[in-house]
Amino acid sequence: MARSVTTRHKVIATVAAWAVALLIFFPILYTVVTSLKTEPEAIAGFNLIPSFTLDNYVTVQTQRDYIKPFTNSVILSVGSTILALIIGIPSAWAMAFSPTKRTKDVLMWMLSTKMMPAVAVLVPIYLMFRDFGLLDTRIGLTIMLTLINLPIVIWMLYTYFREIPGEILEAARMDGAGLWQEIVYVLTPMAVPGIASTLLLNIILAWNESFWTIRLTTATAAPLTAFIASFSSPQGLFWAKLSAASTMAIAPILIMGWFSQKQLVRGLTFGAVK
Amino acid sequence: MGSITLDKVSKSFGEAKVIPSIDLEIQDGEFVVFVGPSGCGKSTLLRLIAGLEDVSGGRILIDGKDVTGNAPAQRGLAMVFQSYALYPHMSVRNNIAFPLKMAKVDKSVIDQKVKDAAAILNLTDYLERRPSQLSGGQRQRVAIGRAIVREPSAFLFDEPLSNLDAALRGTMRLEISELHNQLKTTMIYVTHDQIEAMTMADKIVVLNRGNIEQVGSPLDLYAKPRNLFVAGFIGSPRMNLIEGDFARSKGAKTVGIRPEHFDLSHEAGLWEGVVTVAEHLGSDTFLHVEVQGIGQINARTDGEFQARHGTRIYLTPNETKLHRFDEQGLAI
Numbered sequence: 001m002a003r004s005v006t007t008r009h010k011v012i013a014t015v016a017a018w019a020v021a022l023l024i025f026f027p028i029l030y031t032v033v034t035s036l037k038t039e040p041e042a043i044a045g046f047n048l049i050p051s052f053t054l055d056n057y058v059t060v061q062t063q064r065d066y067i068k069p070f071t072n073s074v075i076l077s078v079g080s081t082i083l084a085l086i087i088g089i090p091s092a093w094a095m096a097f098s099p100t101k102r103t104k105d106v107l108m109w110m111l112s113t114k115m116m117p118a119v120a121v122l123v124p125i126y127l128m129f130r131d132f133g134l135l136d137t138r139i140g141l142t143i144m145l146t147l148i149n150l151p152i153v154i155w156m157l158y159t160y161f162r163e164i165p166g167e168i169l170e171a172a173r174m175d176g177a178g179l180w181q182e183i184v185y186v187l188t189p190m191a192v193p194g195i196a197s198t199l200l201l202n203i204i205l206a207w208n209e210s211f212w213t214i215r216l217t218t219a220t221a222a223p224l225t226a227f228i229a230s231f232s233s234p235q236g237l238f239w240a241k242l243s244a245a246s247t248m249a250i251a252p253i254l255i256m257g258w259f260s261q262k263q264l265v266r267g268l269t270f271g272a273v274k
Numbered sequence: 275m276g277s278i279t280l281d282k283v284s285k286s287f288g289e290a291k292v293i294p295s296i297d298l299e300i301q302d303g304e305f306v307v308f309v310g311p312s313g314c315g316k317s318t319l320l321r322l323i324a325g326l327e328d329v330s331g332g333r334i335l336i337d338g339k340d341v342t343g344n345a346p347a348q349r350g351l352a353m354v355f356q357s358y359a360l361y362p363h364m365s366v367r368n369n370i371a372f373p374l375k376m377a378k379v380d381k382s383v384i385d386q387k388v389k390d391a392a393a394i395l396n397l398t399d400y401l402e403r404r405p406s407q408l409s410g411g412q413r414q415r416v417a418i419g420r421a422i423v424r425e426p427s428a429f430l431f432d433e434p435l436s437n438l439d440a441a442l443r444g445t446m447r448l449e450i451s452e453l454h455n456q457l458k459t460t461m462i463y464v465t466h467d468q469i470e471a472m473t474m475a476d477k478i479v480v481l482n483r484g485n486i487e488q489v490g491s492p493l494d495l496y497a498k499p500r501n502l503f504v505a506g507f508i509g510s511p512r513m514n515l516i517e518g519d520f521a522r523s524k525g526a527k528t529v530g531i532r533p534e535h536f537d538l539s540h541e542a543g544l545w546e547g548v549v550t551v552a553e554h555l556g557s558d559t560f561l562h563v564e565v566q567g568i569g570q571i572n573a574r575t576d577g578e579f580q581a582r583h584g585t586r587i588y589l590t591p592n593e594t595k596l597h598r599f600d601e602q603g604l605a606i
Contacts, residue, residue, distance in 0.1 A: 165357060165359065167357050168359045170346075171420075172372075173347060175420065175424070176377055176424075177376050185372075190361075190363055
């Protein structure tokens with residue numbers, strides 16, 4: 001007998017799903033709500049009904065220029081993602097289609113660098129940045145973000161490429177395609193869904209990266225993460241303004257994530273179910 | 275032109291020697307079928323010729339030119355894969371045009387060639403479709419189309435029909451044979467299906483464990499199998515292989531009798547047996563008979579022969595059609 005899905009089951013499942021979703025979404029919601037309160041309201045305690053003031057946004061924008069860190073965030077996340085893809089696609093191609101005995105080890109080794117606490121290499125990285133004149137530069141941070149996300153990019157692309165039948169690439173080789181043509185005309189178009197979700201995920205990761213972006217910048221290259229941070233320390237606890245800054249910082253990526261969620265979900269579960 | 279010579283070609287994967295050493299001559303325009311059980315090295319041999327695998331030793335010559343070190347594209351061969359290996363993101367037109375685009379052929383020439391290929395293969399109405407919108411037979415025709423536009427010196431087919439259902443396989447078999455008659459280009463065809471081998475080949479190469487057991491025309495192999503392996507592999511149903519007193523009386527270790535080389539009778543004959551299974555196809559009757567002192571015998575006769583489970587019948591092997599094999603399994 002097939003499993004009977006009764007209306008009651010459906011209702012319970014729906015309620016549970018909504019509860020979990022709300023739980024996860026609540027911090028974001030409360031940040032937005034707080035940003036619409038006055039400062040006294042914000043520190044008064046838990047309250048979900050704000051007075052809907054936009055003063056905080058005005059103050060944040062007049063105190064600090066929002067456009068500059070926003071531009072930096074876009075340049076850093078998009079730039080580092082493109083750079084990571086340029087390195088990652090050929091690397092993943094090589095490992096997926098010409099694996100050697102050590103390919104698995106190389107992949108694990110790359111991933112293991114993600115398990116290391118970033119702070120462990122803060123001093124050497126800082127010194128290198130200082131000596132190469134990369135502190136507080138966009139190019140320096142782009143390279144840094146590329147490097148820290150590269151293992152994930154290569155892993156994701158590797159998984160996608162593994163799903164592409166090798167015979168199709170052999171057919172391309174028989175048809176006269178060289179290595180480059182094989183990658184450009186056959187492999188990449190077939191891997192577009194995979195590359196797209198890798199790209200989206202990497203943009204989100206780079207956008208949200210705060211450890212290095214805060215520590216390696218001061219003003220010129222500071223992205224939105226540093227913009228939020230600047231509201232928390234020097235001026236004490238101005239919750240409402242901090243929330244307004246946070247809302248402004250996460251809004252763009254939240255909107256992008258909303259519109260691309262189908263692609264993202266497919267990307268994250270790819271290969272899990274045949 | 276498309277004559278292919280294999281000169282002591284060998285292939286190992288790590289420790290495993292898949293092909294010890296093979297010498298083979300394929301004439302221009304021949305339809306050659308590599309046949310053998312799974313794991314016999316037939317696909318590997320085809321991939322070595324294609325250049326998709328590197329040889330471990332020996333040389334491969336195409337039209338007398340050594341191509342052993344050449345990349346697949348430089349060998350001037352075209353291949354049709356078992357899985358069709360079409361480019362899923364391209365239309366049928368672009369799939370067929372792809373090798374020409376890679377060769378930087380003029381656009382007007384490409385259009386003309388694609389049109390011609392589509393006409394030969396009945397694909398004209400499907401040129402704008404994606405492979406996913408085609409049936410299995412149509413996909414296979416696109417794969418063939420992609421191969422013929424290049425005007426290769428030889429076609430390589432790697433079990434191209436094994437993903438199709440039985441009826442379609444029969445049709446495609448005819449189409450490929452017709453294509454060969456039309457193009458007169460060398461074709462090398464790998465299959466484990468000996469019916470495909472028998473019906474299509476000019477020359478069959480029987481492979482077993484990476485070695486060539488016998489090379490010859492289909493009827494050569496049928497009439498004069500060189501050894502027990504070929505005798506058992508070629509022909510359907512399988513040849514009956516009989517050992518013991520009967521074989522000794524014929525001066526052999528093993529005697530082979532094809533199922534169609536028995537006279538069947540309800541009254542009298544050399545051997546008496548009881549039918550275990552009878553298969554009536556109308557055109558033929560296949561009988562599985564348990565014969566005392568001989569064992570299980572497969573027999574085939576034209577038309578209808580009245581018998582069912584338990585029927586007692588008599589079989590007389592046709593003395594002139596016996597195959598005799600010695601201790602080593604070689605034909606005497």
